[in-house]
Amino acid sequence: MAGKPLILISNDDGYQAQGIRVLTDLMTRLGDVVVVAPDAPRSGAACAITPFQPVRLSLVEERAGLRVYSCSGSPVDCVKLASEQVVTRRPDLMVSGINHGDNASISMHYSGTVGAVLEACMKDIPAVAFSLRTRDQQCDFSPYEEVILQVARQVLEYGLPSDTCLNVNFPQVPKLLGTSVCRMARGRWITEWVPDEEPGKFHLAGEFRNLEPDAPDTDYWAMDHGMAAICPLHLDMTDYDTLLSLESLNNRMR
C-alpha cells in the first residue's frame, strides 16, 4: 500500500462517545483517519437506513491526519455517506465502535455498530466491529487496545475475503487472557418487556440466554473465559444446508 493507510471509523453510540474517541486515537497511529458517526446515540439501529428524510453531514473537527463528521442518519447512513461523499478513495480499513455493550451471538443483528461494518463490507472495505461487554458509559478501554491495534494491523496487511467482515467482542476484564476466532453462539433474548404504569406502553429490557454455554468454539464462551471473541461474518445469509431440503417444498407446490 503506497503512502499512509486511509481508515474510516463509525459507531452507533455517536461521535462523542468515549469508545469511538479511544478507537480514533488508536487508529491515528496507523493511518489517516476519517470519522463519520451519528450525531447522537443510535443503539439498536441495526442496518437501518433513512430512505424518506434528508440526512445531514457536518464537519466537526479537523486536524492533521484526522477529520470528524457528525451525521443525522443511522450508522449505515454514515458509512454510505462517508464512502460516497467524504473520502476520495476507497478506505483501506473501516472500524466501528468501541461499542458500550457486547454484540455477540444474535445480538449482532440489532447492533448499529455491526450494521456499520456490514455496510462497509458491502462497499468492499475490510471492516471490523469492536464491542465491550459493559453497561458503563465511561470505562477503561486500555485492556483491549493492544488487540484492537493487532487486529487492525493484520487486516490492513492481509485484507479480508470479499463479503466477509469481523465482529470482535471483549469481556470486561483487567487483562485479556487471549483471543479466540469463533462462531456466533446460538442464543435467545427472553422476558423482553417491562410494562409501564400506563396501559399499552412498554419498555424494552430483556435477558440474554446462551443456548450452548459449553461450546468452546463460540463467541460467548470466549468472552466468558476472559478472551476477545473474533467472529467472521458473511453478508450472504442464505441457509445452504436448508436449500436442498427445501427443494421438496418446491416440488410439492408444483
Place this chain on the structure above:
Amino acid sequence: MAGKPLILISNDDGYQAQGIRVLTDLMTRLGDVVVVAPDAPRSGAACAITPFQPVRLSLVEERAGLRVYSCSGSPVDCVKLASEQVVTRRPDLMVSGINHGDNASISMHYSGTVGAVLEACMKDIPAVAFSLRTRDQQCDFSPYEEVILQVARQVLEYGLPSDTCLNVNFPQVPKLLGTSVCRMARGRWITEWVPDEEPGKFHLAGEFRNLEPDAPDTDYWAMDHGMAAICPLHLDMTDYDTLLSLESLNNRMR
C-alpha cells in the same frame, strides 16, 4: 396441530398498507390471525429495536379470528411485543409483508419486513417474508396469492429448521412462471446519494447492481425470469469458510 393454526403477521409498511391487508385476508383462510404492525411506514428499519423509549401498542380492529394491533415501534419491536404481550401461545406461523418493493440479495439487510421475520425466527416461530418488486403503493397482488397460500400451508405442515426462515420475493408480472428455491445473489448498491440544494444535506436513492446476473441459482435470476424467489435465511451469519483461515491471523497475534 390441534385446532386452528395461530398466525402472526407484521410488516414494515405499517398496518394500513395494502400489502398487509392482502396478506391478512389470505391468512384468515388458514387460521386465527393476530396482526401487530407499525403505526406508520418503517421502510429500511432492518432489525432495529427501540431500546430507550417506550413503545405503545393499541388494538385497532377485532373480529372473529382476527385482531389487529398498531405499534409505535419498529417491525422487530412489533414481533417482540406480539410474542410476549399479545399471543398466549407460540404462533404456528409468522408472515411479514407483502412488502411494496423487493428485499432480495443484500437489500434484505435493510428490510424491516425481513427484520420482523428474523425476529420471529429468534422466537422459534416458523416465519416467511413476502415482498413484491414494485414501486407502486397500490398494486395488484392477485398473481402472488396462490404461492403465498402454498408456502404458508407447507410451512404450517412441515415447519422450518431451527434458526431458519424464508425470504420470498416476487417479480411484478401478470402471471408467475414458477417458484425457485435459491440463494441470495451477490450485489451492491451504488450512486446512493442525491445532494440537496442545501449544502451538507443528502437524500438516499441509489441503484442496485447484481454482480452475478447469469447465476440461475440466485433470487435475482428467479425474479428476472418471472419466478417467485424463495430463499432460506439463517440467523447464524458466521462465515465458516473464513473461520479456519483466520486461525492464522490469530496465531500471528500471539
